[in-house]
Amino acid sequence: xxxxxxxxxxxxxxxxxxxxxxxxxxxxxxxxxxxxxxxxxxxxxxxxxxxxxxxxxxxxxxxxxxxxxxxxxxxxxxxxxxxxxxxxxxxxxxxxxxxxxxxxxxxxxxxxxxxxxxxxxxxxxxxxxxxxxxxxxxxxxxxxxxxxxxxxxxxxxxxxxxxxxxxxxxxxxxxxxxxxxxxxxxxxxxxxxxxxxxxxxxxxxxxxxxxxxxxxxxxxxxxxxxxxxxxxxxxxxxxxxxxxxxxxxxxxxxxxxxxxxxxxxxxxxxxxxxxxxxxxxxxxxxxxxxxxxxxxxxxxxxxxxxxxxxxxxxxxxxxxxxxxxxxxxxxx
Amino acid sequence: xxxxxxxxxxxxxxxxxxxxxxxxxxxxxxxxxxxxxxxxxxxxxxxxxxxxxxxxxxxxxxxxxxxxxxxxxxxxxxxxxxxxxxxxxxxxxxxxxxxxxxxxxxxxxxxxxxxxxxxxxxxxxxxxxxxxxxxxxxxxxxxxxxxxxxxxxxxxxxxxxxxxxxxxxxxxxxxxxxxxxxxxxxxxxxxxxxxxxxxxxxxxxxxxxxxxxxxxxxxxxxxxxxxxxxxxxxxxxxxxxxxxxxxxxxxxxxxxxxxxxxxxxxxxxxxxxxxxxxxxxxxxxxxxxxxxxxxxxxxxxxxxxxxxxxxxxxxxxxxxxxxxxxxxxxxx
Numbered sequence: 001x002x003x004x005x006x007x008x009x010x011x012x013x014x015x016x017x018x019x020x021x022x023x024x025x026x027x028x029x030x031x032x033x034x035x036x037x038x039x040x041x042x043x044x045x046x047x048x049x050x051x052x053x054x055x056x057x058x059x060x061x062x063x064x065x066x067x068x069x070x071x072x073x074x075x076x077x078x079x080x081x082x083x084x085x086x087x088x089x090x091x092x093x094x095x096x097x098x099x100x101x102x103x104x105x106x107x108x109x110x111x112x113x114x115x116x117x118x119x120x121x122x123x124x125x126x127x128x129x130x131x132x133x134x135x136x137x138x139x140x141x142x143x144x145x146x147x148x149x150x151x152x153x154x155x156x157x158x159x160x161x162x163x164x165x166x167x168x169x170x171x172x173x174x175x176x177x178x179x180x181x182x183x184x185x186x187x188x189x190x191x192x193x194x195x196x197x198x199x200x201x202x203x204x205x206x207x208x209x210x211x212x213x214x215x216x217x218x219x220x221x222x223x224x225x226x227x228x229x230x231x232x233x234x235x236x237x238x239x240x241x242x243x244x245x246x247x248x249x250x251x252x253x254x255x256x257x258x259x260x261x262x263x264x265x266x267x268x269x270x271x272x273x274x275x276x277x278x279x280x281x282x283x284x285x286x287x288x289x290x291x292x293x294x295x296x297x298x299x300x301x302x303x304x305x306x307x308x309x310x311x312x313x314x315x316x317x318x319x320x321x322x323x324x325x326x327x328x329x330x331x332x
Numbered sequence: 333x334x335x336x337x338x339x340x341x342x343x344x345x346x347x348x349x350x351x352x353x354x355x356x357x358x359x360x361x362x363x364x365x366x367x368x369x370x371x372x373x374x375x376x377x378x379x380x381x382x383x384x385x386x387x388x389x390x391x392x393x394x395x396x397x398x399x400x401x402x403x404x405x406x407x408x409x410x411x412x413x414x415x416x417x418x419x420x421x422x423x424x425x426x427x428x429x430x431x432x433x434x435x436x437x438x439x440x441x442x443x444x445x446x447x448x449x450x451x452x453x454x455x456x457x458x459x460x461x462x463x464x465x466x467x468x469x470x471x472x473x474x475x476x477x478x479x480x481x482x483x484x485x486x487x488x489x490x491x492x493x494x495x496x497x498x499x500x501x502x503x504x505x506x507x508x509x510x511x512x513x514x515x516x517x518x519x520x521x522x523x524x525x526x527x528x529x530x531x532x533x534x535x536x537x538x539x540x541x542x543x544x545x546x547x548x549x550x551x552x553x554x555x556x557x558x559x560x561x562x563x564x565x566x567x568x569x570x571x572x573x574x575x576x577x578x579x580x581x582x583x584x585x586x587x588x589x590x591x592x593x594x595x596x597x598x599x600x601x602x603x604x605x606x607x608x609x610x611x612x613x614x615x616x617x618x619x620x621x622x623x624x625x626x627x628x629x630x631x632x633x634x635x636x637x638x639x640x641x642x643x644x645x646x647x648x649x650x651x652x653x654x655x656x657x658x659x660x661x662x663x664x
Contacts, residue, residue, distance in 0.1 A: 096579050124583045146558055147575065154557035181557045183550035191587045193537075193546050193554040199587045200536040201529050201568055214525050218515035220567020222525040225486035225513045226478055228644065232560040233636045235552020236533055237618045240604075241611025242633055243479065244350075247428050249605040251456045252597060255523045255531045261593040265584060272572075273581040279573025286569045301574055304565045304647055311639055312560065315632060 003170075003177040010035050010076070012090035012112075014104055016047035019121060019147060020093030025054045026149035027091075028071040029063050030178040035076045035083050039094065039104060044079055051075070058150045061306040081107040088113070089174075091143060093121045101125070102133040109135050117167060119143040123195050127160030128188045137162035142185075143171060144192060151305045153312065155180035160188045204259055206266035216268075216286055232308060233315045335502075335509040342367050342408070344422035344444075346436055348379035351453060351479060352425030357386045358481035359423075360403040361395050362510040367408045367415055371426065371436060376411055383407070390482045393638040413439040420445070421506075423475060425453045433457070434465040441467050449499060451475040455527050459492030460520045469494035474517075475503060476524060483637045485644065487512035492520045536591055538598035548600075548618055564640060565647045 010033035013024050024036045036051070038044040055068045064071060076083065084090055090108050094100055101120065108118055117139045120130055131137035142158035155175040159168040168184055175182035185192055191199065205219040214222075230239055240248065268286065277285035280294035289297070342365035345356045356368045368383070370376040387400045396403060408415065416422055422440050426432055433452065440450055449471045452462055463469035474490035487507040491500040500516055507514035517524055523531065537551045546554075562571055572580065600618065609616035612626035621629070 096582070124579060124586070146561060152557065152561050154554070154561065156554060181553055183546065183554045185545055185550075187543075187545050189540070189543075189545045190590055191583070193540065193551055194558040195583065196536050196540065196587065196591060197533050197551070197555055198558070198568070199584060200532040200591050202584070203588055203591065204528050204532040205525075205568060208521070208525065208528065211519075211521075213517055213519050213521045214515065216569050217567075218517075219525055219529070220569050221513055222486070222488060222515045222567075223529055224563055224565075224567045224570075225484065225644075226526040226530075227559060228564040229478060229484050229486065229637070229640055230633075231556055231563055232640060233556075233633065235549075235554075235556045236530070236537060237548050237552050238556075241617045241619055241621070242629060244610035244613035247456060249597065249601060250428070251523070251527065252531060252534070252601060254456070255528065256535055256597075257595040258522055259528060259532050259535065263589040265581065265588075269581060269584060278576035281576035285573045287573055289573070297574060300647060301562075301565065304643075305561075307643055307646070308561055308564060311636075311643060312557075314639070315636055 003174050006088060006174055007031055007177065009033070009088045010086050012037060012084040012087035012108070014039060014081075014084075014090060014092050014108060015094035016043055016050075017093065017095070018050075019145065019149070020091075021047055021050045021054060022147055022149040023091055023093060023121065023145055024051055024075070025058050025071070026145070026178065028074055029058055029065075029150045031066065031074075033074045033076070035078055035087055037078050037081065037084065039079075039081075039107075041079070044077055048077055051077075054148070054150070057148065057302055057305075061151055061309065063150050081111040084108060084111045085113075087116060089117045089119065091119050091121060096122060096124045098125060098129065098133075101130060105130075105134045115139065117141070117171070119171070121145055123156075123192065126188050126190050127158050127163065129160075131160040131162050138164040139167055141168055141171060142188075142192065143175075144194075148305060151309050153179065153181040153309075154194070155182040156185070156192050156194060157182050158185040158188055158192050202269075203262060203266075206268060207260035207262060209268065210266060232312050335506050338420060338506055339363055339509065341365070341420045342418050344369060344416040344419035344440070346371060346413075346416075346422060346424050346440060347426035348375055348382070349425065349427075350382075351477065351481070352423075353379055353382045353386060354479055354481040355423055355425060355453065355477055356383055356407070357390050357403070358477070358510065360406055361390055361397075361482045363398065363406075365406045365408070367410055367419055369410050369413065369416065371411075371413075371439075373411075376409055380409055386480070386482070389480065389634055389637075392634075393483055393641065395482050413443040416440060416443045417445075419448060421449045421451065423451050423453060428454060428456045430457060430461065430465075433462060437462075437466045447471065449473070449503070451503070453477055455488075455524065458520050458522050459490050459495065461492075463492040463494050470496040471499055473500055473503060474520075474524065475507075476526075480637060483641050485511065485513040485641075486526070487514040488517070488524050488526060489514050490517040490520055490524050534601075535594060535598075538600060539592035539594060541600065542598060564644050 011027050012035045014037045016038045027034045058064050123144050127142040131140040134140045141163045144156035146152040146154035157171045172182045208214045279285040280297050283289045343359050344367045346369045348370045359366045390396050455476050459474040463472040466472045473495045476488035478484040478486035489503045504514045540546045611617040612629050615621045
């Protein structure tokens, strides 16, 4: 199937939490018809209100080139899995629980044609484990989005052991047609790329804070004003190329043996989760929030999304064409 | 000394390589008189040309509010350490070699008044080791800048074992007077904050590439389009607060034991350094560059510096005042 043919077919989204709703809007913004399925009774009404809010944000950021009315026209909110029958791609966005996901896959598989691609938005569970739960594992893969899905370009496509690699490559093309910058993992690994990099930072930063070398606020500040000054334009290895530093080998030799290798849970993280802290969403977390400051954060981030999207657009790899992409096998 | 009194005194900068020259321009832009010392014969002429180029860039980015002429007036390029005599602060920016730094400190100390603060821009050598090389270790500390120093807000202030903490706090005030967002480490650690976080990413990313899970280009893409969509506005822990994810504990428990703990040098890094690769500066490195693509990168990054500085200005902690900073001892 080419991406044009795919665009003419409805895409199913199962699970309409924060992420699922955001993906619904992203797919509508890309011109798809979308069957948005609320598998939990009563979820449909809340999702409907939430999606309406996202429409306003997406429209304000200029992402709804066809307008809100066109999106509403192409959106079908459903509660019955049978309404997924015409979908050739279904995005699963339910909670990170293998048993629940398995039950959802069973119902999706019963409803759709056998050549339908089923994709999970998981960032936590290996695709190879999840695909054991579907009847056609060769057309099952991971498609991991970032919030807000309609304005971020991040898209992590991950094949499990049984995934047909051509399905992975098709998904990358489709992601590009959506205006994303997809990455492709052919060899599944827990945490994929971005979560492994982020948790490597958490591990080191939380250990530095625990040992009294820095504070949460300073770790945030250092990362924000170092990486934040370049990462919208370039990745970590491109940064090495621009800095041209040749002293990295000696630093690396001395630092690698000293970085945190801990496997236990840092106390601050344990406490945060024990308190049910959801940050600005319930005013509890690693930082203190008030109702007013949480609202300011949310509003500021909604605005920032648009600004950083536009800035990144001006430094798109394809436009600046600064770097010829290199295949790792050639690089070796 | 208050920061106003400091501003009326010349600041010395010793070592006029890429970073030293950039710091000279940053200090001039902040209104200081600067004695810029080229300790290596012949370095003065090259530094002079390089600084002239930086003036043009800094001016184009709007950072030279007093104009280029005023900066030139306040700049004294020197080759003789005795010309540092009036400086109450001297920034050392020579190469990351303890022996060379030691010889430089000896000459600085001979030239300046005993109450002068000597600061190293090192990002690699612990401050506690370097301060063993100066006669007044209580007034020696680390002040680590980011490139281009006149437009980035990053400033890592690090005290060694012997540093008077009030000198560290004074340096933070001075950094704030320069428009920076300084962090303060009272308890020295190799790599400070930002290098430890960045090397934790390198370790994980290079291992993923070596094991065939991803490519350099995809690791860059994932990091760029994930972190690059938020880190200019917030740090890693603030991001957790905005995402509100509560599944982080289970992910953490499964991921920490699986992250790379390697201590050896990844082959790609070894090769890069063995080839003397300086990226866009000599067209050799992890990515292939041509003369034209390197020039495009350089020009694009110079432009990007300004754009990201302006964007970050709109989401300054002080302005959005979204988060009350929390002291780590309170958080515990």
